[in-house]
Amino acid sequence: MPWNLNSDRPIFVQIIEHLQIDIITGVYKPGDKLPSVRDLAAEAGVNPNTMQKALSDFESTGLVHSERTSGRFITNDDNLIKELRKSLVDVQIEEFFKNMGKLGFTGKEIIQLVEQHVEK
Amino acid sequence: MPWNLNSDRPIFVQIIEHLQIDIITGVYKPGDKLPSVRDLAAEAGVNPNTMQKALSDFESTGLVHSERTSGRFITNDDNLIKELRKSLVDVQIEEFFKNMGKLGFTGKEIIQLVEQHVEK
Amino acid sequence: MPWNLNSDRPIFVQIIEHLQIDIITGVYKPGDKLPSVRDLAAEAGVNPNTMQKALSDFESTGLVHSERTSGRFITNDDNLIKELRKSLVDVQIEEFFKNMGKLGFTGKEIIQLVEQHVEK
Amino acid sequence: MPWNLNSDRPIFVQIIEHLQIDIITGVYKPGDKLPSVRDLAAEAGVNPNTMQKALSDFESTGLVHSERTSGRFITNDDNLIKELRKSLVDVQIEEFFKNMGKLGFTGKEIIQLVEQHVEK
DNA sequence: GTGGTCTAGACCACC
């Protein structure tokens, strides 16, 4: 999956999201070693410092941790990953319903719209 | 509906969105006169400069227009409003599907999740 | 209180500690506005980016929060500050006892040593 | 006593501290022969290089010395060990008072807190 | 003027 970084939102935030996706879709598995900061930076086409910030911010979620001289690793805690997945999905759905609600749609109407969109 | 402005996104953008919602949900009807900048600013609890910027940016969409001395008015053009509604809805749905796709969900699965959410 | 930054530990960590001390000793009171990043950086004699990192890391504790265009503020939550004070004290004492324990001292002996130190 | 090495401070430093503790608490007695680098490394669960560095750094304190072919030995000099003990204790106490002072506590208050902690 | 972000480039300790 390419990195596709826009400039409409902070790059380091997009990097974090990208990593989250990679983790919950299994690109990186529990216990895996991440590429080095420099390699990831090169791959994403950003400054190493930006990647460093993204990774270091991301660390606070507990999904990755760094071992000072040997690299960064995905957590072994399967539950944490499942929670992340669930949480990301929930956020999406709730955000979606909140916004559609603001636009005046009921649950039933939303289902219809979603079904129509899939049929297309 | 309260204004509920966060600081995580530009305030003037949130104001514009709020006004759009008010228009398509009929709080303001075609031809209505908007409150003065000062009143709106007070109501929203923001700096009048910010409200001014929001309104003047918003004008470029054609949904409101200002008459030199008498104030700002909602457009009479019903089609514009319908278009707005459709466009806002489309954006929501496409964004939603794009994000859920990234999370690895197929159309069918998305429908299921949406139905489950409605049942709750 | 001067900043007294050593190079034996990350500067941004020392800055955070300094700010914590300032908060719990009342140099900054709940609700106070902090000086700007640039001013603090100049005062501490560090690069503005370093100060920025310190402040932004510090924010995760909830003791300060930033309002994007008007500055950074100390939390109004008195309890949080009391908790901080208590937590800092506890850490100190427990660390102290842990280390003295490793060195083979009992509680009674530690008390004696502390009293002797105060008398000096 | 287990080694309990964190990654928040250099491992070789923690190893040195651990050895110091072992010496002043009598785990190793004056004149004792230390296990081989390899054995110590295995016991501590670290890379032999790291243990090697720790030991060789530690030698400069005079508390251990290596005899070319027969291994490393604890010094016979009892005074050195007493000095070490005193120095470690002093460092602990002074550090403790310095930090508590920063937190705004007087000597008397510190004594009270210490007594309370012992009672628990 | 405010906080925030990004780049570039250097240096460090550690293993």
Added chain:
DNA sequence: GTGGTCTAGACCACA
């Protein structure tokens, strides 16, 4: 080679 830290300097959106 690894992560981490720091400086310097530039730019941006926002109010």
